[in-house]
Amino acid sequence: MSLAALLLAACAYVPTFGTAEPAIPACAPYAANVELLSSCINREIVNVLDIRAVSAICSTLPTEAEKECRRQWVWSASMSPQWEGVDLLKVCVGEDECEFMVLESRVPDSYPEAVARCDYWVKTFAEDCVRHAVNRLVSTYPDDATLKEAAAQPHGELLAGLIPSYLICQKRTTCPDLGAMTSVCTDSLNQLLSDSNAHCTMEPPDENGNSTGADQGFAPGTHAPPGPQGPPELGGPPAPAMP
Amino acid sequence: MLFRLCSLIGACLLVGCGEPACESTPDVCDFAVFQKATPVTAQEAVQAIGRFQDPIVRTAAVNHWLRLNPKSTIEDGNLLCSLLTGTEVGNCQRRVSAAHLRR
Structure with a gap:
């Protein structure tokens, strides 16, 4: 060769x-x-x-x-x-970040349902998932009764610590009745009120009273909006035990 | 067998043909260099990655840099993500900006 x-x-x-x-x-x-x-x-x-x-x-x-x-x-x-x-x-x-993506793209209307899904699916990032659910909830300008009901769900303490940012936007200086979580809200709100730099970071509602830019927790607009009929339900058996 | 092995090693030492893909796809070859000497700053990385014409190589380079720099700023991360196209952009932006992935 x-x-x-x-x-x-x-x-x-x-x-x-x-x-x-x-x-x-x-x-x-x-x-x-x-x-x-x-x-x-x-x-x-x-x-x-x-x-x-x-x-x-x-x-x-x-x-x-x-x-x-x-x-x-x-x-x-x-x-x-x-x-x-x-x-x-x-x-x-079973990969948490992947499942988090799915939940973010198929959000239920009900806050308790959203929280249940976070806990069931996105274990590692459950609190982040709930945080996003709270952001979505406050972007609908809920009444006090709805907030109290939400505070009674799992992660109520997290919610109670987050909603003062929303209350600031409502120019409120006291927390609504959140049951056992009221004091958490009050402490957090007082802290915010004592901070001269604290200001509302939510966008004002549109003419129909809907939020114009709910914070989903990451770059907005990068995840395409659902189709004209809205996203499909996650489907399956009762929450949170989705197949 | 031994003869073939020796000839293979010898030939590759002579002509450096260990990376035959270099001839047909130079970006693939340049990516190997990029892996071994990854730019330190985001600006340097953007410059280096911008030279890749092959979108697959470009994406791999962006991912490689982001993997090596998990604590980069969101601005730097987004700078790198802007080199991508299609659905890769959104996935990349989530990766560099989502609070839960930055902890």
Whole structure:
């Protein structure tokens, strides 16, 4: 064998990540580098419309890349009303951040229901999830009875500590009756009132009395709004035990 | 077998053909360099990543930098996210700005 032939034979060797072809053939040119392969699959996965196929493809990647793959698909799919929340949750396979994304994209009208879902699904980030639910609640300018009912739910202390920011906007100097949580609210409100820099950060309601910009806790406008009929319900059995 | 292994090593030492993808997809090759010498500041990273034409390589580079810099500011993170396109942008922005992911 000549030297030239040896060189050719040696250079034909292409090291690859793993031994198999990538789950998405179009990603073959990136197979030698797991970060590139992950990036390619994440880009392509959003075009896959079969949940089992999504799981099968993502599971070919190493653990962290697999999570990112699932999150990328869920993020994209959650913008489409064609997907039920339960379907999206199946792809998450118990990963809290992924499930948090799903809950944020399929919010129920009822605050107690939202809190129950946070506790059931998004365990690690349950408080953050509840915080977002509180933000959504106060953006509807609830009456005192609604606030009292909300304070009686799990995480009532968290809610009671958060609503003084809302009360400031209402130019109120006392807390409503929040049952056992009233004192938490009062302490927090007094602290806010003693801070000369404290000011209302909520946007005023529109002409129909609805909030114009509820804080969802992350960059607004990056998650597409639901379709004309609103997002589908997460569906399934009674809260919080969604399938 | 031993002969082939030796010839392979020898040939690669001679012509540096360990990364054959470099010829057809230079961005793939440049990404390997980016991985080994990742820019420190967000501005440097934006400059370096902006040179990647391949959107897949670009996304991988953004993710690589964000992974190495989990405590970067939201502004820097968003700067990096702005290099992406499509649904990747929103997912990236959530990753760099959501309070629960920054703890």
